[in-house]
Amino acid sequence: MLRGLRDVPRTVRLLAVGQFFNMVVAFTFVYFFVYLTDERGLSVAQAGLISGIGGAGQVAGNFTGGWFGDRYGHRRVLLLGSLISGVGVLALPFLPVALLYVVPVLSQYAGGCVRAANGALVAVMVPDGARRQGFAVMRFAANAGFTVGPPLGALLIARFSYGVLFVVDGVGTLVFAAYAARVLPARAAGRTTEGGAPDGPGVLACLRQRPAVVLLLAVILVTDLVYRQQYSTLPADLDRHGLGTGVYGWLLAINGGLILLLELPVTVALRGRTPLRIIGGGVLLVGAGYGVLALGTGLGTAVAMMLLLTAGEVLYKTPATAYVADSAPAHAQGRFQSLYAGVSVSGVVLSAPLGGALYTVAPGALWPVCAVLAGAAGVLLLGAGRASRPGAPGAGAAVRRSAHETPTPTG
Known part of the structure; x- marks a missing residue:
């Protein structure tokens, strides 16, 4: 490592x-x-x-x-x-x-x-x-x-x-x-x-040349909406099923502890693997976590959910950020990072009201809906990963070889 x-x-x-x-x-x-x-x-x-x-x-x-x-x-x-x-x-x-x-x-x-x-x-x-x-x-x-x-x-x-x-x-x-x-x-x-004033094509023009980045941003938007239910509707659902704040605190401790232990070594170990497949697999695990809760909310399913959710987070978050950076042209690196940063925290505003509204109307539907949304998003990314050329050196390198753009010098 x-x-x-x-x-x-x-x-x-x-x-x-x-x-x-x-x-x-x-x-x-x-x-x-x-x-x-x-x-x-x-x-x-x-x-x-x-x-x-x-x-x-x-x-x-x-x-x-x-x-x-x-x-x-x-x-x-x-x-x-x-x-x-x-x-x-x-x-x-x-x-x-x-x-x-x-x-x-x-x-x-x-x-x-x-x-x-x-x-x-x-x-x-x-x-x-x-x-x-x-x-x-x-x-x-x-x-x-x-x-x-x-x-x-x-x-x-x-x-x-x-x-x-x-x-x-x-x-x-x-x-x-x-x-x-x-x-x-x-x-x-x-x-x-x-x-210095940015030169080169605008962000929309750059994104049109990078459909995989657009797909990734859409997937992260959906995933963050699902992922952040753990901070809003999850504690409410646990309490409804007799699992108090102590259990919820331990679940968050499991999440934080495993991320600290695993994310860095896993990222280094998988650094040569196709990024979209890794990200797609991580998003699928997020969906699988909420799918476990759809079987019933109890101590065992809650722990299994958090283990799957944490594994998904370890797999998708860092490679997704790096993929956007590797895909960005030099003159728009900041704006590409802003797009990713924005969609990756969109759940801060959207997850609680949307999840809370669904939970109020149909409590039993929330976790299946979360599982389906994240599962579908993960499958889309896995498909995009399979469609990419095996052994490619990375999206960023491929973009810089494109005849449509001239990279902005940084020296």
């Missing part, structure tokens, strides 16, 4: 260290809803609206951050976005209620831009053939940080107050910005990192 990681540049590894720290202190959003209802005394409806528009801001930032990066530089977007996000979080305890409908949206929008910039920086700094490993390193750091963060946030609330929680999160985000400014050289990856 170590040999497979040697292709990941040192700058990316240093950025991953910063990503770990940033995720350790990024615990505010976990407790934001409770803060609004408990500390601020807002109604559940008000807290839900504020949290919902904040989530919409995050998704919008993911969709647009790469455009700013292609034009002005991904490094600049990461630094400015971290600065705005950190200041916004620091200000939250002091805001009047009216501004709680505005500032968190801006803060989460900036955070979404940072996520897109992170992906684009990895894409432009890691050479072809090693992007899966690069993204896996970043995901490992983020997941490890998030494993530590929420318990630390709960400790801060118990020992001090919500105000201290916001201060630690905000200051930590600003520290990450200072760290990133130091470890990311201004010209580490040429003009794609530091900016």
